[in-house]
Amino acid sequence: MKFVNSKLYLALRDSKLVGVLRPIWRYFYMFIYSPRKLKRYADDMLAIAVKVLDKEDVCYWLDFGTLLGAIRNHDFISYDGDIDIAVMCTEANKLVPALKNCKEFEVTHEYWVNGKIAQISCEYNSLNMDFCFYYPEAKDPYNYCCYLCSFDESISKNIKDNKFQVSVIRSSIPYKGIKNYDFKGLLVKVPQNESEYLIANYGENYMIPNKKWDYLNDAPNIYKYPVTELQGTCILNK
Secondary structure (H helix, E strand, O other): OOHHHOHHHHHHOOOOOHHHHHHHHHHHHHHHHHHHHHHHHHHHHHHHHHHHHHHOOOOEEEOHHHHHHHHHHOOOOOOOOEEEEEEEHHHHHHHHHHHHOOOOOEEEEEEEEOOEEEEEEEEEOOEEEEEEEEEEEOOEEEEEEEEEEEOOOOOOOEOOOOEEEEEEEEEEEEOOOEEEEEEOOEEEEEEOOHHHHHHHHHOOOOOOOOOOOOHHHHOOOEEEOOOOOOOEEEEEOO
């Protein structure tokens, strides 16, 4: 859950208070609230998710900051705010109902792009986990991409029944299969080419921690769609 995806933002975004509260809430969420939730609940949440994924025989792997922490820190990154899981698009029909039927999780958001599911977000004790669905890129059979969606004040107006327009970013990665990995005593899946994968997401210096890293501006493998070119839809389930 990011600030603009939160219930507080949705309640205040049309009021004069949102401009004042936005920077305060962002700081609190990013540097105090989320890291505390991650430290307390991340191990349990990941274990529950892996149990669901394995039961449904879903092709998945750790992604983004969760993968980076597992490989570089052998732990979650202390200043990270959520857990990221990559899933093959072909597994959506199995995973989405399984998550909605999981008593421990609350499905909070669904994101759709071009009529296809792009991401589903869950909460466990207010800790967020994002499942991003990866699609093959036509130009290269070893490249896959996911579509990252976020609220945009210029377009994210309520459409109907808690549906919102959202901006879209495409993130492309080299995918060469998955392998088992022991992460804090839990058997998980990671990319077989984890170094190449992390370089695609974070650059050659991914092993050097950088608290100032801004994925939207620093990641070398993303394309930000102008809202006139492509928009997504968020279904808010809360």
